[in-house]
Amino acid sequence: MRVCVEAEESGAESAGPRCLAVKRERPKSKDRPPEFSPKPGSSKITPPATLEHYRAAMLLSGVGDAIGYRSGSWEFNQSGPAIQRELKELGGLKKIKVELPDWPVSDDTVLHLATAEGLATGKTGEELLHDVAARYVEAMKDMDERAPGNATILGVSQLRPGEEGGYRVAYNPRGTGCGAAMRSMCIGLRYPKPDQLDTLVSVAVETGRMTHPHPTAKSFVKERGHAVEETERDWDFFCDKWQWYLDLRGISNGVGPVVWPSSYGPAERDKVYNSFNPWGWGGSSGHDAPMIALDALLAAGSDWEELMSRAAFHGGDNDSTAVIACCCWGLLYGTQGVPKGNYSHLEYRDRLKKSAELLYALSHREAAVLTTSFAGVESWEADGGGRNTEELRRKEIINQSHIIIV
Numbered sequence: 001m002r003v004c005v006e007a008e009e010s011g012a013e014s015a016g017p018r019c020l021a022v023k024r025e026r027p028k029s030k031d032r033p034p035e036f037s038p039k040p041g042s043s044k045i046t047p048p049a050t051l052e053h054y055r056a057a058m059l060l061s062g063v064g065d066a067i068g069y070r071s072g073s074w075e076f077n078q079s080g081p082a083i084q085r086e087l088k089e090l091g092g093l094k095k096i097k098v099e100l101p102d103w104p105v106s107d108d109t110v111l112h113l114a115t116a117e118g119l120a121t122g123k124t125g126e127e128l129l130h131d132v133a134a135r136y137v138e139a140m141k142d143m144d145e146r147a148p149g150n151a152t153i154l155g156v157s158q159l160r161p162g163e164e165g166g167y168r169v170a171y172n173p174r175g176t177g178c179g180a181a182m183r184s185m186c187i188g189l190r191y192p193k194p195d196q197l198d199t200l201v202s203v204a205v206e207t208g209r210m211t212h213p214h215p216t217a218k219s220f221v222k223e224r225g226h227a228v229e230e231t232e233r234d235w236d237f238f239c240d241k242w243q244w245y246l247d248l249r250g251i252s253n254g255v256g257p258v259v260w261p262s263s264y265g266p267a268e269r270d271k272v273y274n275s276f277n278p279w280g281w282g283g284s285s286g287h288d289a290p291m292i293a294l295d296a297l298l299a300a301g302s303d304w305e306e307l308m309s310r311a312a313f314h315g316g317d318n319d320s321t322a323v324i325a326c327c328c329w330g331l332l333y334g335t336q337g338v339p340k341g342n343y344s345h346l347e348y349r350d351r352l353k354k355s356a357e358l359l360y361a362l363s364h365r366e367a368a369v370l371t372t373s374f375a376g377v378e379s380w381e382a383d384g385g386g387r388n389t390e391e392l393r394r395k396e397i398i399n400q401s402h403i404i405i406v
């Protein structure tokens with residue numbers, strides 16, 4: 001996140017979307033993603049997520065972060081082809097054993113864990129927000145060599161958990177980084193049901209704007225009466241850019257098929273990803289880190305290596321795009337096809353899995369009772385979760401990406 005933060009520090013105003021024209025032609029090369037054309041409402045037949053998928057989501061989010069980060073050398077390498085050459089020299093993704101000291105998690109996972117462990121307490125309302133704020137304060141003590149962003153550092157320094165209103169900070173118009181997005185995936189794990197949407201929005205907005213302004217969910221912000229004027233001023237950019245992306249990929253209608261550039265290898269992806277971002281560093285803002293993650297998820301299907309190629313091995317803010325994409329991928333596919341060396345010795349592995357178990361228990365109370373105290377921890381890794389109905393997964397992704405803008 002550091003380059004993005006430098007832009008924030010410079011005080012430069014957003015130049016707005018800087019979009020490259022991307023031809024809507026069928027890909028000709030091996031970079032062509034699989035074809036599919038889901039029908040409206042297809043997500044209704046998607047099998048539910050299981051405890052195994054919750055574990056995989058949290059665990060693989062940390063894996064994507066650690067690999068994308070590579071102790072800073074890959075996060076701040078702005079050439080996807082160069083990163084992919086270095087990956088080849090390492091023997092490819094299969095050869096990477098993610099463990100300390102060479103592959104620490106970065107700020108993304110430390111803060112994602114803070115959000116997750118706060119939610120896992122089962123607290124609600126303001127009690128939850130104070131708890132999460134306290135965990136963000138504590139998390140900043142664990143940032144040596146993890147490259148936190150300045151917007152996050154500034155925001156957390158203003159938090160006063162335990163004091164009245166101490167989970168809110170002043171609106172920061174320069175806080176355009178992806179720090180709120182990269183730590184938010186677990187909120188969806190806690191509140192996955194349609195009738196929990198209001199709570200999900202509430203927690204996402206309030207925890208997000210502890211460090212970054214949140215020009216979304218305008219009606220909610222109006223209702224709460226905090227930073228309403230500023231939110232309205234910055235409102236259009238997020239929705240306009242997301243509408244542009246959904247149009248670009250042909251999925252505004254929630255149906256597809258997805259439209260891809262004629263050539264979309266590592267070099268082309270760097271250019272396109274950077275076009276998503278006003279600062280020219282793809283994934284470094286709150287709107288486009290999830291955008292790149294979605295792009296990778298749509299193209300990769302159940303192929304872990306392909307997902308990492310697109311979400312982690314590019315020249316943008318790749319630890320943050322990977323932490324988001326890999327969390328979603330784990331929820332969709334478990335750990336199927338993921339080399340054990342990628343996750344077996346991941347830093348904070350136990351905390352990630354424990355928080356997943358607690359989030360699952362809270363969000364699926366009846367199912368959790370039947371899961372016999374989360375027994376068989378290793379067996380889930382052996383079978384990869386077993387929810388590999390790839391076409392359904394793709395349909396669900398398109399459907400949900402449509403919902404984002406609706």
Ligand SMILES: [Mg+2]
Nearest residue numbers: 106107108319
């Ligand atoms: Mg990071």
